[in-house]
Amino acid sequence: MEENERFLFVAGRLCLDFVNTEVLQAGQRVSLLSTGEDLLAWLGSAKLPPSALSAPLKEGLILRGALRSLAEALSQGQVAPHGTVAVINDVLQRSPGFSRIEPVAGEPGRYAEQTIASVTEPVHLLAPIARDAAALLCHGDPSLVRQCENPQCILFFYDTTKNHGRRWCRMTACGNRAKAAAHYRRVKDRAPHA
Ligand SMILES: [Zn+2]
Structure with missing residues (x-):
């Protein structure tokens, strides 16, 4: 798990870390991606390859919205909504590249698939996020x-x-906040009434 000042990378998956660029602050949903600069900064924080292309903010926010619907559905035991799959496919379809396999270092006989993507248009910057959602x-x-x-989160x-017992981001x-609240409730229940 990694946390920097600006963005959270605690989800364990790129596509969910991208969803987590919307946070709740004082009960209000706040987007950490207001500008193209923000999106480029996030892609950099996610350690995706740097690029001189402009930020695909509009497509990025559409993808993020779809991935949020997807995460909401999956976390409630539902299947992926059709529309979210269409948005993921749209980014994948517009992102040329090819797959290759490479031996995994230190594990003889094992191979990992890699995607060699061409990044010539802004939307291609979103391809790793869409690919992670597809892999999921x-x-x-x-x-x-x-x-x-x-x-509140x-x-x-x-x-x-x-x-599979993780409960918190x-x-x-x-x-700790939830534990403190539960402790406070227990102490309060035990305390004699004045
Ligand atoms: Zn949380």
């Missing part, structure tokens, strides 16, 4: 997409813990 639906376990249990994550922010 095709090869991942959609039932492991969870929303943070803090009612709208962040999503992919629960890769061994017993971040223990420091949401887990």
